[in-house]
Amino acid sequence: MLARPSFWMIVSVTLVFAVLPLATGDANLRENLIIIAVAIALASNLNLMIGYTGYVNFGNVVAYGLGGYIGLYLTTVTGWPLLAAAIGAGIAVSLFTLVFGLAILRLRGAYFGLATIGILEAVRTFASNFSPWGSAAGLYVSMSAYQPLGGPMRAVWIAYLAVVAVMGISMLLSLFVKRSKFGLGLFAIREDEDAAVVLGVNATVYKSVVYSISAFLPAVVGALIFYKNGMIDPGGAFDLSLSIEAIVMLLLGGRGTVTGAVIGAALYEQLRGYLLTSPSFTNFHLVITGGLLLIIILFAPEGLIGGLYRLLPRARRVFE
Amino acid sequence: MFDGLLIGCVYGLAAMGLSLVWGVMNVINLAHGVMIAFGMFGLYFLFSGFGVNPYVLLLPIIGAGFVCGVVIYWVAVHRVIGRPILTSLLSTFAVNMVMIGLGTTLWSTSPYYVDFTLAGITIGRYTFTGDHIAAATAAVIMAVGLQTFLYYTRFGKAIRATADNRDAAELMGISSAQVLTVSFGLGVALAAASGGLAATLFPFTVLSGGAYQLKSFVVTVLAGLGKPLGALAAGILLGLLEGAVTPFIAISWIPLIEFGLFVAVLVLFPSGLFGRAG
Numbered sequence: 001m002l003a004r005p006s007f008w009m010i011v012s013v014t015l016v017f018a019v020l021p022l023a024t025g026d027a028n029l030r031e032n033l034i035i036i037a038v039a040i041a042l043a044s045n046l047n048l049m050i051g052y053t054g055y056v057n058f059g060n061v062v063a064y065g066l067g068g069y070i071g072l073y074l075t076t077v078t079g080w081p082l083l084a085a086a087i088g089a090g091i092a093v094s095l096f097t098l099v100f101g102l103a104i105l106r107l108r109g110a111y112f113g114l115a116t117i118g119i120l121e122a123v124r125t126f127a128s129n130f131s132p133w134g135s136a137a138g139l140y141v142s143m144s145a146y147q148p149l150g151g152p153m154r155a156v157w158i159a160y161l162a163v164v165a166v167m168g169i170s171m172l173l174s175l176f177v178k179r180s181k182f183g184l185g186l187f188a189i190r191e192d193e194d195a196a197v198v199l200g201v202n203a204t205v206y207k208s209v210v211y212s213i214s215a216f217l218p219a220v221v222g223a224l225i226f227y228k229n230g231m232i233d234p235g236g237a238f239d240l241s242l243s244i245e246a247i248v249m250l251l252l253g254g255r256g257t258v259t260g261a262v263i264g265a266a267l268y269e270q271l272r273g274y275l276l277t278s279p280s281f282t283n284f285h286l287v288i289t290g291g292l293l294l295i296i297i298l299f300a301p302e303g304l305i306g307g308l309y310r311l312l313p314r315a316r317r318v319f320e
Numbered sequence: 321m322f323d324g325l326l327i328g329c330v331y332g333l334a335a336m337g338l339s340l341v342w343g344v345m346n347v348i349n350l351a352h353g354v355m356i357a358f359g360m361f362g363l364y365f366l367f368s369g370f371g372v373n374p375y376v377l378l379l380p381i382i383g384a385g386f387v388c389g390v391v392i393y394w395v396a397v398h399r400v401i402g403r404p405i406l407t408s409l410l411s412t413f414a415v416n417m418v419m420i421g422l423g424t425t426l427w428s429t430s431p432y433y434v435d436f437t438l439a440g441i442t443i444g445r446y447t448f449t450g451d452h453i454a455a456a457t458a459a460v461i462m463a464v465g466l467q468t469f470l471y472y473t474r475f476g477k478a479i480r481a482t483a484d485n486r487d488a489a490e491l492m493g494i495s496s497a498q499v500l501t502v503s504f505g506l507g508v509a510l511a512a513a514s515g516g517l518a519a520t521l522f523p524f525t526v527l528s529g530g531a532y533q534l535k536s537f538v539v540t541v542l543a544g545l546g547k548p549l550g551a552l553a554a555g556i557l558l559g560l561l562e563g564a565v566t567p568f569i570a571i572s573w574i575p576l577i578e579f580g581l582f583v584a585v586l587v588l589f590p591s592g593l594f595g596r597a598g
Contacts, residue, residue: 056406058413104583110348110405111586114537117350121534122579129572244417247410284425290417297411298399 006175006258006320013262014168018161032273034160034225037167039265041221042242043249044170044258048177048214050247051256053207054190055105056113059120060246063215064222065237066093069127071223072139072232077132081148082155083162086223093219094212101208108193117240124238138233159228163221170217174258175320177213186210190256241286245272248289251296254305259319263304326452328559329459330517332552334532335539336466337510343545344483344503347397347408351416353533355508357423359385359515360524364432374436374520375458381516382509389508393501401500423526433523455517459552462513466506466548479503483545534575538582 017037021030042064049057067089074085104115128136149155177183185206188196197203226232245268253264275285296303308315334356341349359381366377396415400408436451470476481489482499490496518524518532539558543550561581562574 050406054404054406056409103587107586110409113406113409114348115583115586118534118537118579118582121530122576125573125575129570241417244413251410284421286421286424287418288421290414290419290421293417294396294411294414297407297414298396301407 004175004320005318007172010168010171010175010258014164014171017164017167021160022157030157030160034163034228036266036269037163038221038225039246039249039269040262041163041167041170042218042246043253043261043265044167044174045214045216045218046246047174047250047255047258047261048186048210050250051261052177052183052186052190053210055207055211056247057116057211057214058113058240058243058247059116059118059123060214060218061237061239061243062116062120062123063093063097063218064225064242065127065232065234065239066096066123067219067222068226068232068237069133069139069222070219072141072226073133074223075227076139076141076145082158082224082227085227086162086220089223090216090220094216097215098208098212101211102204105207105211106204120238120240120243124234127234127238134233136234138231138236141227141230156228159224162224166217166221166224171258171262173213173217174261177210178258178320182206182209241289244293245289248293248296251293251301251303254303254307257303257305257320260303260305267304322563323449323452324559324561324563325556326456326559327521327562328556329456329463329552330514330521330555331532331535331539331558332555333459333462333510333517334514335536335543335551335555336463336548337507337514338533338536339540339543339545339547339551340466340510341504341507342540344479345397345401345500346405347401347412347504348405349504349507350409350412350533351392351419352507352511352536353529353531354416354419354423354526355385355388355511355529356515356518356532357524357526357529358388358419359512360519360528361423361427361432361526362512363516363519364434367434367436374434374516375454378458378513378516382513385509385512386505388512389505390501392508393504397504398497398500420526427526429525429527431523431525434519436520451520455521458517459514462510463548463552466510470548475499475502531575534578534582538578538585541582541585 017033021027021033042060045063046057046060049055049060067086070089070092071085074080074088075082080088100119104119105112107115127133133139143152146152146155149158177186185196185201188199188201189203189206193203222237226237249264249268250261251264252268253262254260272285272289275288300307302309305319308319334352337355338349338352341347341352362381362384363374363377366372366380367374370377392412392415396411397408400411468476470480478489478494479499479502481492481494482496482503486496489499514532515529518528522528535555535558539551539554542554542557558578565574565577
């Protein structure tokens, strides 16, 4: 692991993310970077499903939103410290997806994709009707909840650093899974599920485990982000377009590659920044995202990194 | 309860288009819901523009839906036929996003409704609203029409042959590109028609298509693929179920129940409730 260039690239990117805003104390820079860090974390974890296993998860934002809800509930109502709440949210969401995955991942391919759209709707319905979570109005963080971390100003910085750490762990996880026996099993499922089963890959267990793993870190990120934002509501937490944006990022960069997820996420967020700054584009950005997605799928299904691999076959070793 | 049965016919019609496309080309059209919504808006604008009977307006909507379907097929679907299912899911989803984006830009997400009612029929203690009955009748007529088309015409048989085995159909001299284009067009036309019918019953927004799409998935997996009358029956079943549970639980919980049903059916009866008989 330590001999791989990708490992050191991941470490240095994470360090830059952590040090740069701290050194300058620039809050604007921090806000821009946190959006990118969240995008990278979501896209990297989604990559485990879409890129490695070949299963499209339209409801990937469910883990993020559920993590946010559970995290906020734990910090505000039961008074857990932030990090414990975030990890608790991650574990709870992972267990939920594991159980759920064992039930629905017997479904193959497209049926699973449909089920993930359904689960997004279902969880959103649940959150807007469940009164301990504030029903449709959502949950709020009171100012006093930031006190244990030394007031809101410091709490925001701590949340930022935690998100950056999770981003780093997400990238390392992608690299680690890619180079493990488990990862090879996933690739086998992606290429030909029947053949993989015949060769002794327990597909249902593999798929459920990767589904559950890919939910853990997004849930932690969700808990941190919604704590930092101070509020959560069903529409914001379970937003289908965020799910889809993660898919677009992944395809833009190149699915199945660690670097692709990162580059796609960073590029897409830049693009979106441009589109959102002009108010007439706010609705229209869906059209552009959709159009971009369509073009990538039809004409460049391997994404940017796939193109790089074709130009420079040696790049495959460096940018995994 | 009886109302559920009538609304169920519309659900069935909404699902037929999805089921046809899914069955024939093995593409799950995720732009189905947004086409239902466009059908609703089509009816709304034609109705407020010309003030003709909305059931007459269904004909131009079906025509426009067919044209839209053919265009979507050639732009987004034709290239991904035969590629992994993931690809066609994503490409139809991309179409869905583009259209929803256009819809929200043009019409915002505020609710619209078609100001049209038919006199109801009163039998004993119950009153059945006229527009529900008319919508159900229109849905049944279209379902029977589609069934007849698929089973008793030459082109319909070609569609079913392509659904069974595209290579073999091609060898028998059936142009599969033509068949796929027509089926996709028909699928979208049916979506638009059901949207038009639903618009006469309920208020709607650009995003309402999503709810009908979820219902269509439930109906399609209940009915099995490519069976119009099966879809109608499953739609009625779903409508009845909704009618039966609403007195007991809040209406906002319904998507959760439908989704539970969807997963349960997929896991327990992978070939649909009517899978064997059809």
